[in-house]
Amino acid sequence: MLLPRLPDPVPPAQHEIAASYIGRLARLHGLDINALWRCVTEREASGGMRRVVVPERLAAITGRTVHSLAGALPELRTPQPDWAMFRHQPQPGCHHCNAKHPGGDVTRILPHHRYVCTRHRLWLCPSDADGHTTPLDALPEIVQAQRRHLRILQRRGWSVTYDAVLTAILICGQLWSLPENENGEAWHDWIRRANILIPPGTAEATFSVARLCAAVYPEAVALASLFASPYWRQQAQRTVWDRRPFNAEIARRLRHPLYGQHENDPISHWANMTAKRPPLAPIRVHDQRHHLRKPAQRTATQRAQQRHAHAFNPSHRAGEALVAHRHLATVFRRAWHPFRTHTLLPNGDSYYKLS
C-alpha cells in the first residue's frame, strides 16, 4: 500500500510513545485518530486483536527514516530496548519541552534516571504524572543533583544506579522520620526545601509525595554515588569495627557529625543486609499492551495523599509519607525483609528490632 506523506510531518519528541505521536499527527491534520492508527499499524503476528505499529508505514507518512524515528520512539527500536530501564507508566514530561511539539499532549515513557528537566528546571518525578509540575528555580541544588545522577549512570550502568538512587531516597525518608537529634544537618535542608515546595498553609493544594522526593533528592544522589560504588559497597560489608571509613564518608555526605554512634539506623541496616546483594529490578515493567492508558492517580492514592496532606508538617516525621509511597515499593520490600520495626522510647531514644 502506497501511503501519501502527510503535509506537516512534525518530528517526534524524545522518548515519546508511538500512540501519542500518531495522535498528534492526526490532530494536526484534522484526521480521525483511529483511521490514522489503523493506517500505520497491523494486527500482531500472534493473531491477537492488538495492533502493532509498522515502522515502515510510519516512515512513509512522515517522510522520515525508520532509523530517525526509532531514535525518538523507543517502541520502534529493533531489537526492542530493555523495558526495565524505563518507567512502567507513561507521563507527560516537561511541559516547556512539550510546548515546541505541536498537535496536543505529548506522552513519554521516560527512563528511570530522568527526575529533572535540567533545561527548564522542572521536577519530573513519576508520581507527578497527575499533571503537577514543580518549578525548581529556587532550588538549584536539585538540578545539580540530576547532573550528578546522570554521571553515576554513565559510570555504573542503569540497574545499579536505579537501585542505588531508590535505596538512598528510601533511606533519606527513613532518616527524616527519626527524632531530630539523629538526623544531622541534612534534615534542616529537607525542611527548608519542603517549605519552598509546599509553602506552609497550602498543603491542601500543593502537597505531593513527589515534592517530598525532590526535597531529599540532592542528599539521596550523594548517598547513591556511594551505594553504587563497588569500593564503598565492599567497605560497607566489613564488620562493624572495620566500617569506620564508610561511616565517616556517610557522616561527611549527610553533614551528620554524630553518625556512626548508633547501629540501628537505616544505613547500617543496608550495609548489613543488602550491600552484598545484586541490584534490584523494577517490580513493574512497561507493558505495551496498556501503554494507551492515560497516566492518572488511583482514587486510593489520592485519598492517601489527602490524608498525608492533612497531617503534613515538614519538621515532624515528614519522611513517612515518602517511605510509604509506591515509587519506592521495589526497594521498600527488600529493605524491610526481614521486617524491622522502629521503636521510639519515652526518653527520646529509638531503635529497630526484628519483628
Added chain:
Amino acid sequence: MTRPSRTSFVPQQATGQEPPPDSPLTTKEGWRRFVEHEPSPPPLLTAAQQAALSQKENLHHDDVRRNYHGDLPLVNTPTIQKVIATSRLLVQLNRQQISARRGVIISGASGTGKTTALSQLGRAHEIAVRKRHPRDRARLPVVYVTVPPAATPKMLAMEFARFFGLDFPTRFNITDVVNAVCATGAHVHVDLVLVDELHNLNLATRTGAEASDQLKYFAERLPATFAYAGIDVEDQGLFAGTRGRQIAGRFTVIPAAPFSYASRTDQEAWQSLVGTLESMLRLHHHQPGTLTGLGEYLYHRSGGMIGSLSQLVRGAAVLAIEDGSERITEELLETVPVDYAAERSQALTAPEKPRSRRRRIA
C-alpha cells in the same frame, strides 16, 4: 543519484525516495516535482569533440539533447509576467487582511496559456517563499487544484484534501473534510491557492452554485490569496447575480489572449519571443537568426498561441537531431503537426503562398 536541489525542503533522508509515478500537479508530490524541475542545457560539443566520442557516447549525447529540446524551458511571456507581478503584489497586500482578500482571475480562450501562467505563478511564488524560509521543510506555500466536472462542494473539498494527501474514512462529512483541509493549510502556511478549470463551475445549477460558495468559504477560512483560471469566465456568468457581484468586487481579471501581429510593437514582441526560443536551442548546424527570419510564418502557423509555437520549435528541434540535419528550416517546420485550433487559425489568417509556376510540357 542526483543531488537534491538547494531549494528543496524534502528531508535529506527522504530525497532518495522517488515520487510515485501517478503524481499529477494536483498532489503535493507532483507539484513539488514541478517546482524543483529545472531543465539544464547540455553542452554543445565541437566537431572535434564529437568525433572523439564513441558511437555509444554519441547516441547518449543525442538522447540528452532530444530530451532537453522536448522539455525546452518556458519563455516568460507578457501574460505570465503580468499574472506573476499582479498576484505577488496581491499576496503581499493580503498578508495582513483578516477577511475579504483580493484575488486574480485569468480568463481567456482555450490554448492561450492560462494553465501555464497559473502554474508559473505558483512556481515563482513557491521558489520565492523557499528562499525566504530555507529551513522550513514542512512549508507548502502553494496549493494547486482543478475544479472537477460537475463539481459538488464535497468534491471540491476532496480535491483540496487530495492535494495534501489526506485520506478520510467514508463516514467523514464535508465539514470534517473542510476542517481538516483548513487545519492542515494553516499549519503548512498556505498563502497562494491556484484553482484551475474554473469554467467547470456551472452557476446555473444548484450544485454548481453551492460549489462556488464552497470555494468562497475556503477563501474565507484559508489565509491565502486565491488565483483562478478558466475559459472565458466573464461569459460563464461568474460575475452575475449577488454572488457574481461579490466576486467581481474582489477579483482582478487578467485576460490571456493570443499574441497579435498587427502593430509594429506586437511584431517586435513576437520576434523577441521567437528569438528567445531560438537562443535556447542546442543544435550543431543551426544558424542563429533563422527562426527570427521565419517569425511571420511561425505566427501564422501557431495562431499566436505560445503553446503551439513551443510545440513547433521543440518538435522541429527533435526532428533535426533525429534526421541529422541539426538545423531548423521551414521545410522541417512544415512536417511538425500542430493542434487543430492553430491549423484553423492558419487557414483563416495566413497569406496565400505564391505558387511556383509549373513548367508546362509542351
